[in-house]
Amino acid sequence: MNMSHELLSDLIEKRRYLHENPELAFEEFNTTENIKKWLEEHHIPMLPLELETGVVAEVKGAFEGPTIAIRSDIDALPIKEDTDVPFKSKYEGKMHACGHDFHTASILGAAILLNSQKEKLHGTVRFIFQAAEEVAQGAKKFVEKGALEGVSAIFGMHNKPDLPVGTIGVKSGGLMASVDKFEIKFVGVGGHAGIPHNAIDPIVMASQYVTAVQSIVARRMDLFDNAVISITSIHGGNTWNVIPDTVTLEGTVRTFQPKAREAIPGLMKKLAESLAEGNGGSVEFNWEDYLPVVNNDPQFEEIIRATSVESGFDVVDAVPSAGGEDFAFYQTYIPGFFVWMGVDGPQEWHHPKYDLKEDAIKVASEFFANLAVNILKK
Ligand SMILES: [Zn+2]
Ligand SMILES: [Zn+2]
Known part of the structure; x- marks a missing residue:
């Protein structure tokens, strides 16, 4: 025509x-x-x-x-x-x-x-x-x-x-990539910075998670799938001598394969739970499906x-x-x-x-x- x-x-x-x-x-x-x-x-x-x-x-x-x-x-x-x-x-x-x-x-x-x-x-x-x-x-x-x-x-x-x-x-x-959002809140017990054994430090949990989460892409994903996990915000604590009781991470996940998109939230949640548990704390994991x-x-x-x-x-x-x-x-x-x-x-x-x-x-x-x-x- x-x-x-x-x-x-x-x-x-x-x-x-x-x-x-x-x-x-x-x-x-x-x-x-x-x-x-x-x-x-x-x-x-x-x-x-x-x-x-x-x-x-x-x-x-x-x-x-x-x-x-x-x-x-x-x-x-x-x-x-x-x-x-x-x-x-x-x-x-x-x-x-x-x-x-x-x-x-x-x-x-x-x-x-x-x-x-x-x-x-x-x-x-x-x-x-x-x-x-x-x-x-x-x-x-x-x-x-x-x-x-x-x-x-x-x-x-x-x-x-x-x-x-x-x-x-x-x-x-x-x-075009899928676009999803997450928010992860590590929950510990606040306390005196000099007496950490009486507190449960969520900053330690969150810090371990920020680096460990990248192993999902490197070790848990198929070579022929691609994904990006970006943590774009960390909030926790407000002074130098107090351990806070929570730390919240936010970020986004992008991928091109529906099966990768399906697998990632479960892997991320499990890792967050095990790190929190290993440190004596807990975690609230919130995932928001945004775009397939x-x-x-x-x-x-x-x-x-x-x-x-x-x-x-x-x-x-x-x-x-x-x-x-x-x-x-x-x-x-x-x-x-x-x-x-x-x-x-x-x-x-x-x-x-x-x-x-x-x-x-x-x-x-x-x-x-x-x-x-x-x-x-x-
Ligand atoms: Zn546009
Ligand atoms: Zn457009």
Whole structure:
């Protein structure tokens, strides 16, 4: 499918409008209203889901077939924009610094292209314009509200400033890391610094733990799995001659393999308990699941590579990112695949000077429209 110059300039205009009017997670009211208006203009029906922000639309093909979904996120970030673009954010302290304005315009473009060819389509393509990606809450909410009902597979992208326009990064398995948080409180008995045998020192427990915990990655993980355990905060004690009764550690764990993610909290907890017990104290271990791994289903790799080539784009092996993405939640329910879309920008995501080349809208729209046709043909 080929996008006309006219449609491309229209989508560029829409992207610029979104860029100028960024809205933060769960506040995307004006963004939502505009997406709805644009879908209506093209007679693309929307699903009556109870969503405060965000939209789900559908293009039904002329032939029976499965339903697949293509997802875009729509929210901006609390960052003060520092670019010189003429469509710079009108709201100080809010910026589309992750390119979700680009995602929105591109997926809208794919919907418009597919809608114009629906007589050839074998099945249904659902377009998820998802709210609140930046706070890792949107995907979860959209699933609860029924966005995936009847959907057999989901596809999505993130723009990639370090790849040229026309290049698509593809990789099966873990593409973006899981992100989890922990808080560990070592509990001892406070006392006089000169009489430690009458106290139970939580600083000793916490100190042993900070170094010992790294042995989980070195000695308990499979060589072919990767993980990072970072302790980023230690709090305990408030003077020089008193042993405190508690020390609290906080930090994060990142990994790319769901099985590593599953194993780590148990190993960390056991180590904390045994160190606490060995020192005569106890521990409170709190783990918070934040984001799963963006875990691409290998069954789609070949068709994605073939679609990219057939559409005239370059395919490269995607380099994974240690950042998180809430697209991962969808992939815990149904198989999916997430790609990098080259946008040739001057800065990485979330930078105040973040920018992109808008020709990439044409690439992304055409790629996803062609992919939907190919997946449904299969
Ligand atoms: Zn982001
Ligand atoms: Zn993003």
